[in-house]
Amino acid sequence: MDYQYEINAKSNGFKAVCGVDEAGRGPLAGPVFAAAVILPENCEIDGLNDSKKLSEKKREALFDVIKEKAISWSVASVDEKVIDEINILQATYLAMKNAVEGLDVPADYALIDGNRMPPIEIKGETVIKGDAKSMSIAAASILAKVSRDRFMLELDKKYPQYQFAKHKGYGTKLHYEMLTEHGVSPCHRMSFLKSFFGEKK
Secondary structure, three states: OEOHHHHHHHHOOOOOEEEEEEEOOOOOEOOEEEEEEEOOOOOOOOOOOOHHHOOHHHHHHHHHHHHHHOOEEEEEEEOHHHHHHHOHHHHHHHHHHHHHHOOOOOOOEEEEEOOOOOOOOOEEEEEOOHHHOEHHHHHHHHHHHHHHHHHHHHHHHHOHHHOHHHHOOOOOHHHHHHHHHHOOOOOEOHHHHHHHHHHHO
């Protein structure tokens, strides 16, 4: 994990390189989140890594450090109704686009985690497993993940019967049991549940 991708972009004349990542493509409920982060050159953030490899406590601690040290950061989300309308891939692209456009210091180059480029207005490149290779993508992965987890904790208060605090909307055994018992809530992604409810009939 280093700044090589950022350094390479800057050597090609780009000045403000942002890392972009998403959280919540797979869950059955709630929005998909994305974040964009521009870090200062060679900024040191101890323990920064792919959000999936960190404990919840460590992610929460890094969340504040990243926001404090970043030149600019932005988090955006697209809710379950739009996900159902345009599909999860397009909704993820939209969240990424909104995150990049939400930066208060405009980026001129984007490093996107994954292998598909969202339709953003600036130049950029995709980096497969970028959240384990690029510091700015790793930072974005943490902002997106923590923001989404916090949102799901709020949903848990609103719909306690689904136990969102435990599974964050992912398709766990517990979540499917709650769906069987209570049916769907307004925050569920119906496009993700067609086969499940088809089987129940």
